[in-house]
Every structure is written in structure tokens, then in C-alpha cells.
Amino acid sequence: MKRVTLGSTGETVSEMCLGTQMYGDRCDEAESDRILSTAMDAGVDFIDTAALYVDGRTEEILGRLLKRRRDKVFLLSKVRIGRIGVLESIEQSLRRLQTDHLDLYLIHAPMPGMDPHQIMHDLNRLVREGKTRYVGCSNYPAWLVSHSNCIAEREGWAQLVCNQIPYSLIERGVEVEILPQSYAENIATMAYRPLAMGVLSGKYVPSQQPPQDSRAVADARIPRWLNRYSTQISAFLKMADTVGVTPVALALGWVRACPAITSPVVGASSLQQLESHLKAFEFSLTHEQYTQLNEIFAATEPWEEVSVADFRDWRRNLGLVKR
Numbered sequence: 082m083k084r085v086t087l088g089s090t091g092e093t094v095s096e097m098c099l100g101t102q103m104y105g106d107r108c109d110e111a112e113s114d115r116i117l118s119t120a121m122d123a124g125v126d127f128i129d130t131a132a133l134y135v136d137g138r139t140e141e142i143l144g145r146l147l148k149r150r151r152d153k154v155f156l157l158s159k160v161r162i163g164r165i166g167v168l169e170s171i172e173q174s175l176r177r178l179q180t181d182h183l184d185l186y187l188i189h190a191p192m193p194g195m196d197p198h199q200i201m202h203d204l205n206r207l208v209r210e211g212k213t214r215y216v217g218c219s220n221y222p223a224w225l226v227s228h229s230n231c232i233a234e235r236e237g238w239a240q241l242v243c244n245q246i247p248y249s250l251i252e253r254g255v256e257v258e259i260l261p262q263s264y265a266e267n268i269a270t271m272a273y274r275p276l277a278m279g280v281l282s283g284k285y286v287p288s289q290q291p292p293q294d295s296r297a298v299a300d301a302r303i304p305r306w307l308n309r310y311s312t313q314i315s316a317f318l319k320m321a322d323t324v325g326v327t328p329v330a331l332a333l334g335w336v337r338a339c340p341a342i343t344s345p346v347v348g349a350s351s352l353q354q355l356e357s358h359l360k361a362f363e364f365s366l367t368h369e370q371y372t373q374l375n376e377i378f379a380a381t382e383p384w385e386e387v388s389v390a391d392f393r394d395w396r397r398n399l400g401l402v403k404r
């Protein structure tokens with residue numbers, strides 16, 4: 082497993098960041114353990130979780146699984162602002178994760194009415210108190226990363242070192258602002274949902290019913306994307322066949338080929354899926370294959386997570402700044 086540098090921190094982490102959202106959801110604790118152990122044996126040490134996942138149960142499971150190997154991983158968690166404060170939320174996460182500090186702590190998503198100055202103040206306090214080594218954000222539009230870091234620079238506080246955003250052949254909205262900003266400012270950028278929740282894994286065939294045991298049953302975006310991009314997905318599956326690699330390798334290879342991306346955050350709900358991810362990291366796209374994929378998926382989803390529609394609305398944008 083390749084090592085990459087985490088933006089301006091100078092720290093190195095595994096190129097693959099292991100997503101744990103399915104721990105306690107689609108995979109039980111024993112399978113979660115097998116996934117984590119196999120990933121770590123293969124050199125993965127970058128682990129992503131969040132207070133929000135399964136109402137804290139994911140962090141609890143991870144806490145038990147990491148007990149004797151906490152020092153072997155670079156552990157990241159996130160706070161959903163609004164429900165409780167940043168200072169209180171990290172205490173709960175640390176308790177559930179059975180550790181005295183995180184390596185990286187992210188604001189999970191921006192919220193209308195949030196106060197960026199207060200948030201940067203609180204994040205800085207966490208760094209000062211040793212509760213986390215670095216701080217960052219997720220789902221922030223580019224302007225908010227710059228705005229927050231300007232405040233931090235002015236006040237002499239810890240800056241946001243990363244932005245975690247959705248990025249795949251299906252969701253390419255971040256290419257307009259986020260990726261150029263990250264690249265220019267050396268902000269580490271983690272691409273979550275790189276397989277579009279499985280749409281690009283090969284488990285779905287356009288025009289066929291999704292498997293009953295898949296996430297398509299619970300998440301309406303999957304059938305919608307399968308329907309909207311059936312032509313592109315069919316061409317993509319055919320290309321994987323021609324190249325002689327799995328669809329997972331092709332989809333991850335495309336995300337990894339972008340110079341603005343530090344790490345894809347990959348989800349697995351079984352050991353078998355994790356094994357296919359590890360194999361995928363051995364494959365690199367040629368320039369021609371990268372170009373071909375760009376052409377197949379030329380027009381895809383806007384940025385849904387923070388709803389581009391919301392952010393196009395000046396009221397939503399202004400709602401994130403207190404003056």
C-alpha cells in the first residue's frame with residue numbers, strides 16, 4: 082500500500098483511507114474486525130469514522146477493535162455541529178473510541194447559522210489541549226475553507242488541514258471549486274463515496290433489479306443514478322471487461338489519478354469487498370484510460386451532499402457567516 086503525504090501536515094498515511102460507516106450497520110462486529118485486521122495487515126493505517134454513524138455505535142465498535150493497536154493507526158473522527166458543541170462531542174467520541182486523542186478531527190458538514198469564528202476557536206482549543214493533533218472539515222465549499230483558514234491565520238490558531246468531499250465518476254461537482262483550491266493551498270483532500278455507494282462496483286447492472294441485500298433498497302440515490310446513468314455505467318462495465326480489471330479497480334483508479342486527491346475513503350460491508358479494494362490499489366490507469374473514462378462520464382451529478390441547489394442560494398451561503 083502506497084504512502085501519501087497529508088497536505089501541509091507533512092504526516093504520511095496509507096493512500097487508502099478505510100471508511101467504517103457500515104460497522105454496526107451492514108457488518109457486525111466480527112466482520113468489522115476481519116475487515117480492519119486485513120486492511121491493517123496490508124498496510125492501511127488511515128481510518129475514517131464519525132460520531133454520527135449508527136448513533137455512535139460505529140465509534141464504540143472501532144474503540145473495542147483498536148484497543149491494543151491504537152498507536153498503529155492515524156484515526157480521524159467527525160462532529161456533526163448543531164446537535165451538541167464541538168468541545169462536548171469530541172469528549173463523547175474519545176470515550177467511545179477508548180483513546181485520549183484523535184489524529185484528525187473534522188467538522189462533518191457546514192450548517193446554516195453556524196459561526197465559523199467560534200468553530201475555529203473551539204477547534205484550536207482541542208489542538209492546544211491535545212485532544213486532536215490536527216483539525217479539518219468535510220463537505221465545506223471552497224470559500225468556507227478559505228474563510229475559516231483566514232480567521233485562523235489572523236488569530237494564530239490551528240488551520241483546517243483537509244476537506245473530505247464526495248468524488249466519483251458519478252459525482253463530479255467538486256471539480257469546479259474544491260479540487261483546484263485544495264491543490265493550490267495544499268489542503269489534503271479525501272474522496273468519500275468513490276464507488277458511488279456501490280453503483281460503480283459491478284454489483285448493479287442497469288435495467289436489472291438491484292440485489293435485495295444491497296444498499297439500493299435503503300438509499301434512493303442508487304436506483305436514481307442507475308436509471309439516469311445507465312448508458313455510462315454500461316460503457317464503464319464494458320471497459321472494465323476490456324481492460325481486464327474489476328469495476329472497483331477502474332473506479333478507484335480514476336479517483337486516485339486526480340492529483341488533487343490525497344486518499345479515497347473506501348467503504349466495505351464485507352471482508353470480500355475489502356479484499357477487492359486492496360487488489361484495486363495495485364492497479365493504475367494509463368493516460369488513455371483516464372481520458373476515456375472522463376469522456377464516458379462527461380456530464381454527471383452536481384454536488385449533492387451539501388446540495389448545490391442550496392449553495393447556489395445566496396441565503397444559504399450567507400447563513401454560514403456571522404458578522
Ligand SMILES: NC(=O)c1ccc[n+]([C@@H]2O[C@H](COP(=O)([O-])OP(=O)(O)OC[C@H]3O[C@@H](n4cnc5c(N)ncnc54)[C@H](OP(=O)(O)O)[C@@H]3O)[C@@H](O)[C@H]2O)c1
Nearest residue numbers: 100101102273274275276277278279282295296348350357
Ligand atoms: N464525510 C462525509 O460526509 C461522508 C459521507 C459518506 C461516507 N463517508 C465515508 O466514506 C466511506 C465510504 O462511503 P460509502 O460506503 O458510502 O461509499 P463507497 O465506498 O462508494 O461504496 C461502498 C459500497 O459499495 C459496495 N461495494 C464495495 N465494494 C464492492 C465489491 N467489491 N463488490 C460489490 N459491492 C461493493 C458496497 O455496497 P453494499 O453494502 O450494498 O454491498 C459498499 O457498501 C464511509 O464508510 C464513510 O467512512 C463520509
